[in-house]
Amino acid sequence: MTYDYLIIGGGQVADDASRAIRDADADGSIGILSADQDAPYTRPALSKKLWTDPDFDEGQVPLNTVEDTGAELHLHTEVTSIDREARTVTTADGATYGYGKLLLATGSTPxxxxxxxxxxxxxxxxxxxxxxxxxxxxxxxxxxxxxxxxxxxxxxxxxxxxxxxxxxxxxxxxxxxxxxxxxxxxxxxxxxxxxxxxxxxxxxxxxxxxxxxxxxxxxxxxxxxxxxxxxxxxxGLGAAPALDLARDAGLSVSEGVIVDERLVTSDPAIWAAGDIAEYPDAILGRTRVEHVDNAQEMGAAAGASMAGSEDPYDHTPYFYSQVFGNRWEAVGTLDPSLETLEVDLDEDRTVVYYLQDGAPVGVLLWNVEEARDAARQVLKDAPTDHDELRSRIR
Structure with missing residues (x-):
């Protein structure tokens, strides 16, 4: 079987990429090869909402990728190699799938x-x-x-x-x-x-x-x-990006699979997105991010790029966590060995700026809502005056 668009990995990236492809190309065939036993689903709910929200149940976890995009999903399918010259991939059970364009979204291994x-x-x-x-x-x-x-x-x-x-x-x-x-x-x-x-x-x-x-x-x-x-x-020991498939295929790999601003790898027929992609962030510089915001936005950008878009991936992702009714969000570097400036907005809400050479390189938002864009702008502007920083996010 050969697909116009083939995606290796069945997570959040696969869902958003499939949707972006289908928005741009109504007829192109999409295949998803996933080692998981479940169709693409919203991963953050597994450690958050499913435990804390009685109105959110397991039936709301699937993302309905196949139903919404017409993609063909192959579960329990581990890809073991990529033949870039033939434009095929081989799975652990010996099956071969061809591709016109390939997206690597292999995620991380716990x-x-x-x-x-x-x-x-x-x-x-x-x-x-x-x-x-x-x-x-x-x-x-x-x-x-x-x-x-x-x-x-x-x-x-x-x-x-x-x-x-x-x-x-x-x-x-x-x-x-x-x-x-x-x-x-x-x-x-x-x-x-x-x-x-x-x-x-x-x-x-x-x-x-x-x-x-x-x-x-x-x-x-x-x-x-x-x-x-x-x-x-x-x-809960963290996870390592699954880079072996890309590395064995001869793609450029450093801390992640190296991609350009359109998320194209060193092979012009192969894209990479999500946990594994090392990309040029407009604010943070070349980096790799393992959080869901990046998976969603980068997946959509990769799908659009595969379908012909020339737009660069210009989103700077945030990450977040929520425990015991408290939510924190962050953009950039969180390193308490750096100089920090803490701004208490009230008894429950705090903004922390992490400073390097006097300029902010990270922003932590503790129970501060709707301030991610403001945090990104702080990192972009990089003001060094503490009084100005104190006034930027209120």
């Missing part, structure tokens, strides 16, 4: 610890992972202890979600104070208090080394030799 292959040890990433964890949270009993490893966005959100739903939860984080590697000290303490007040047991300043199983329970081994007993283990 980190995992050494340990048993067990349904109660979950490297959290997919819709299937959510369903498994949700079932366990309901079936393990009130004395069960769920141990979440990793103090980043996913680990923190899952720990908050479990605790909010009455699950006994322990969170192991490498930061002494949660998100102390991203937030200035006072805000990190404020953030951590949300978890302590929410009933999460916190074990900060530790790395988990491995998971073992004995006597009907799991044990998480920490870097100081301590073992933490668990009924269920959730690994």
């Amino acid at each position: 980190g995992e610890l050494d340990g048993p292959d067990d349904d109660r040890v979950i490297p959290f990433r997919s819709f299937a992972d959510y369903r498994r964890l949700r079932d366990l949270s309901r079936s393990e009993g009130e004395d069960a202890r769920f141990v979440v490893i990793g103090g980043g966005y996913i680990g923190n959100e899952i720990a908050a979600a479990l605790a909010t739903n009455g699950v006994r939860t322990t969170l192991i984080s490498p930061d002494d104070v949660l998100l102390g590697s991203k937030f200035p000290p006072a805000l990190a303490e404020r953030y951590q208090k949300l978890f302590a007040d929410g009933g999460v047991e916190l074990l900060g300043g530790h790395h988990a080394e491995s998971v073992t199983y004995s006597g009907g329970a799991f044990a998480v081994l920490l870097d100081d030799g301590t073992e933490v007993e668990a009924s269920v283990v959730v690994e």
Whole structure:
């Protein structure tokens, strides 16, 4: 089977790219090859809304890509190689698919610890992972202890979600104070208090080394030799961009697959978008971003570019997280070792500017709504006067 447009990866990028292609080309054939067992879905809901919004259920997670665009979706399909000369790709089961234009949207692979292959040890990433964890949270009993490893966005959100739903939860984080590697000290303490007040047991300043199983329970081994007993283990250890396919195909790869302003790789018939794409951002410079805003906007831009658009990808993405009813958003670099300027708008809302050589390189918005464009403009203008900065986002 040969497609006019072939997409490798079945996530958010595939959905937005398919929609943009169909908007520009009513007749071109679209194929999506996905290693997932589910059709494209909204990934942020897996650690947020599905746990916190009683009016949002699993039926609202799928993005309805096939129904809306007519794309042909092949699930449980792992692509193992690309033949650029023949313009074909080969899958793990030996099937071959041809393409006129190819989009790489292979996303990221979650980190995992050494340990048993067990349904109660979950490297959290997919819709299937959510369903498994949700079932366990309901079936393990009130004395069960769920141990979440990793103090980043996913680990923190899952720990908050479990605790909010009455699950006994322990969170192991490498930061002494949660998100102390991203937030200035006072805000990190404020953030951590949300978890302590929410009933999460916190074990900060530790790395988990491995998971073992004995006597009907799991044990998480920490870097100081301590073992933490668990009924269920959730690994929120971050994720690495899936670059091997592009690298093995001979495409230019650095921290990500290198693309130009139209998201074209070093091969003019191949595009890349989402987690794997290293692109020239108009404000941040050449970078790679792993958050949903980038996946949506870049997916749409890649699809339009594949269908003939000459417009550059000029969106600077933001990232966000939400726990215990508090939402934070950010644009740019969050590094508390930089000089920071904190502006309290009121007792609940704070703006933090991260400064390098006196100019802002990152903006953190704590419970500040509808200010992402203002944050982007601050980074673009790069004012160095503190009084001016204090007045920019109110």
